[in-house]
Every structure is written in structure tokens, then in C-alpha cells.
Amino acid sequence: MTDALVLLVVVPIAASLFPVALGGRFERIGWFVAAAMGLVHLGLSATVAAQVLESGVISYAVGGFEPPFGIELVADGVSAPLLVLVSLSTLGVLAYARRAGPHSNAFYSELALLTAGISGVFATADVFNLYVFLEITGLATYALVASGRSPRAALASLKYLFVGTIGASLYLLGVGYLYIMTGTLNMADLTGAVASVGYTSPAILTSFGLIVTGLLVKVAVFPLHTWQPGAYAESPDTVSAYISALVSTAAAYALVRIIYAVYTTKFLDEISLAGDALVALASVSIVVGAVLAVMQSDLKRMLAYSSVSQFGLVVAAIGLANETALVGAVVHLVGHAVMKGGLFLTVGVFATGLGVRTVEDFAGLAAKAPISSAAFAVLAFSMVGIPPAVGFVGKWNIVVGAVEAGAWSVAAVVVVSTLLTLAYFGRVIERMYFTAPEPEADAVSTDGGNDAVEVSFGMRAVVVVSAVAAVVLGVLGSDLITVIQPALEVYF
């Protein structure tokens, strides 16, 4: 039954073949293949999660080659919830894409490949295997971003391709240094091997710098975020939601694994500069991302910069090397995925149904689309961090962790970021509910509505479900923490 772990990666790869192979014969088979894959994936990730709840950690040796020589897959309290998150996000995005598209078979092949890559990142316990999955994730994302029809989408994809490849190469170079020094690629094996080489060894320090920088590019932390706003804003709404929910999340998860499982907190204690630099960079990212978000008029671009800020929070918590903060970081990863994916889909519903894309257009929207507007408001307030929603649970743990670690500056930055988050979401919500629509704006929205497709029940349902999920996850936050905590405790 432990095969479920490897099948989480294999099933999406197999599913990505069908739309290509059968595409010539059946025009729109892609969605059905992807939906079947999503359901199987959910079954598998639920199986893995049940096993993790029962026995703590499960490990799988690919090909029967025992680790540290073979490739090992591991699921624990951190990766299991994230794997379930992948399944649910896939299904949610597919429910949305049924009507909204893109409808091409190529799109669903790429989506399945992306699912495989992200599942692999969450499941692997091998640093080189992690590189392979990061590249699968990256390549599928480049193609998905380019599936937007505008030339700007192609440009955004190309930019992402260049920057993302540089990031992945830096990571690979870092892995090379690690391998030369230790002769192993298995994460659990590396823990001891790195310690025996010595944390102050220049090669180990170089590898740390290269790996972390490479992953930070993928996480999109300021100033390495330049690919991200374009990629999120120019791609189709379906793609924006999926990649904003999972792609940077996968990279941030990889960062947690590498820093805590490979280099460990002892490394962070000994090389205090490493943690300090991470925290400093992340703090800048939190503030600058939020300020840039306030300045945007295009809503998708605003949400994209908001992610730069929110991932700053996660990286700051990683750099603090404090257990509470790290738990908060993982909770915030899950929460951010639900919230940001939901927000992008809500914006997609507004854009398809009413043709509004900028903050200006949002005036009086609540009267026209009350349910979606309510969902947007709930998700936005959750992102700000208002209890009982999930945004609060993550941020609260990060703040408490920062105070425990004595990093008052981080605590202050998180509080300031909450205010800034309120600033950029507040102005949208204020327009939606309290500004009367201008007659001109009305004309624009009907113009946009002409070539738009009808908003389907599935599209609305996903938006509402994500808003409800953000609140329910917040209420169940302590349960989520009891699952996550044991897996992170071992690092401290």
C-alpha cells in the first residue's frame, strides 16, 4: 500500500500522455483525463495522509534500491497535508476550467505534468531528485503561462523561463558542491554527512548560498521576484490560480526541507549570518511586496505582488529557526494556497462574468455579483489575518515565534505587513461595497461581457468553497498544527 506515494507522481505523468495521444481523435478529452487523474490523485493522497496519521513517517525506496543509494520518497506530517492540498487544488481548478478553459488538450497535458512535478517536490527525500521535480514543475509552468493568448503572456513566459532556469541552475550547482563534499544525495544521509564535513567548510557554505538563492528565485522573494507578477497576471485565470496556489509553495517547502533536514538548525546556530540574511531579505520582501501591491491598478498584478509579500513572511519564519514560527510558515503555505488560489479564481469570475479587471472597475460590484463579492471579501480578510480564518493562524504563529526568538523587528514587520495587506485589499473591498458604480464603468463591463463566456455553476461553486475552506481551515487550525508539529519537532 505504500505504493500510493510513488503513484502520486506516476499517475499524473501517465495522465499527461493521454491528451497528447488521443488528442487527434477526440477534441476535448483533456478535461476528462485530467478530472479522472485529479480524483485518483485525491484517493492516493488521502491514503498517504491516513498512513502518515497512523504511523508518523512513511518512506518508499524507488526500484527497491535502498536509501541512501536509491531514490527515497518520504511523506510526513508536513508533506502529507500539502499532497492533499495538491489534489484538492487540482480538482478545484478543473471544476473552474470546465467552462472557463483553456480547452486544448495540450493545456491538460501540461497541467497533469505540473501536478506530477509538484507532487514530486513534496514527496522526494533526495536533493537531486528534487531538482528534477523542480524542473518538471518549472517547465510545465512556463508552458502553462504561455497558454495565455496575448503576446504579453509569451513574453512573461520567456522571462520566467530565463529567470527560472537560472534559479534551477544555481540550485543544481549547490547540489553539486554538496555531492562533491559528502558523496551522497539522500537528505537524511546528508544531515550527518554535512555535519561531519563541518559547517564552516567553504564548500558547504557555498552550497548553502547557491541552493538557497536558487530556491528563493523560485519562491519569488524580492528582489528575485521579477518573473512572478508577469507570470501570474498574463496567464489565463485558471493557470494563475493553480500556479499561485502551488508553484511557489512547492519551492518554499523545498527550502524548509533543505535548510532543516540537510543543513539543520545547528548550521543556522553556527553560521548566524545565514539565518539573519534570510530574515533580512524576507523582511524587505514583505514590505516592498505589499507596497508594490498597493500601487497596482490591475487586480491580478496586485494579487501577484501580494504573494511576494506573503512568501516573505514564510521565508522570514524559515530564517528564524524557531519551532513555532516554522509551524506558522507551513500553516501559512497551506492557507496562502487556498486563499490566493481562491482570490485568483474570484477575479476570474468577475472578469468572465462582468469584464472587470482593474481596481477602478470594482465600484459597486457587490450589488451585481453578491455571492462572488462576499467570497472575495472573506478571502481578502483571511489574507489580512483576521480570525478565525486560516490567514490568522499562520501569521499568529509566525509572530509568536518571532517574539520567542527575540526577533522583535520581524514581529514588527509582520504587524506592519498586516496593515499593508489591509490597505491593498481594503481599497478593493471599499469600492465593491461602498462606491456607486459609474455609468462609464457600466458601459465598459457590458463591452467586456460580449466576448466572455457565461459564468458556470462550477466556477461560482469553487470560489465559494475556497472561501469556506479558508474559514474552516482557520477553525481547524489547531488540528492542522497537531499534524504538522511532530514532523517539524525533530529538527529542533
Place this chain on the structure above:
Amino acid sequence: MSAADGSLSAYVESTIIMTTVRVVSPFVFTFGLFVMFHGAESAGGGFQGGAIVASSIIMLAFAFGIEPTREWLDDSVIRLIVGVGATTFVGIGIGALAFDGAFLEYAAYGISHGVKYGIELVELGIGAIVAGVIVSLFMNLAGGFNHDSGGDDT
């Protein structure tokens, strides 16, 4: 259409090139297969072998013109090659599960030298994927941007 016309007129038939390619390409193709088959025991493998096989086809396209090559090797054929390659890999991996092995555990099949044959089949599968993808990338690029390939994305 204008781009396709342009690339056709840019093509010049050369007896020397055509003869050389006709002689050389079967050897290159065979060498590609040789490299793929050596993935199990020595230096070699699907990636390198696939790239060499693809180069033999690209060489044909250079010598005999891209449009004739496209007619000879249709896009659906390339798609099929990629699909078969990937299916081989995934099939061998999952097949081992049916024999109570781990994913990709070749020994589980219980055939003598099963590990070697398993790896070789997987390498052939990878080679088919790599060759197919390289050739289709080349053909797409050679098709130019006015070529009506955008229909695929709508």
C-alpha cells in the same frame, strides 16, 4: 504562407550534401540506437542516444528540405513515438508493482537478467521521447510563426 515560401526558396538542392547525408544518416541513426542500448552497462543512455537519433533526422531535413521531411514524418507519427516511449517507461515501472515489487524494481519481474533488460527498455523509451521531442521542436521552429500551428492552442 509567406514564411513557408521563404524557407522553401532558401533551400538549395546540393548533390554533395544529399549524397553525404544519404550515406551518413543510417550510421548516425544506428549509433544512436547503440548508445541507447548501452545505457544499462556502460556510458550511454536514452538522453544521449535520443539526441543522436534526432540529429540524424534533422540532418535529413537539412539535406532534403524541411517540407518534404515533414510530409514523410508526420507530426502524428512523432507524437506516437513520444507516447509509446513514455508509455514504455511508465508501463515497466507500474508493471513491477503487479509483481509485488517496488515502482521500477526490475528484479521483481523474475526474468533472468531482468534488471538489464528492464533498464534497456526504459532507456529505449527515454530515447524515443527525447528524439521525438527534439524533432518536433525543430519542425515547429522551422515552421515559423506564421505557420498555422496556433490552432492547437484554442
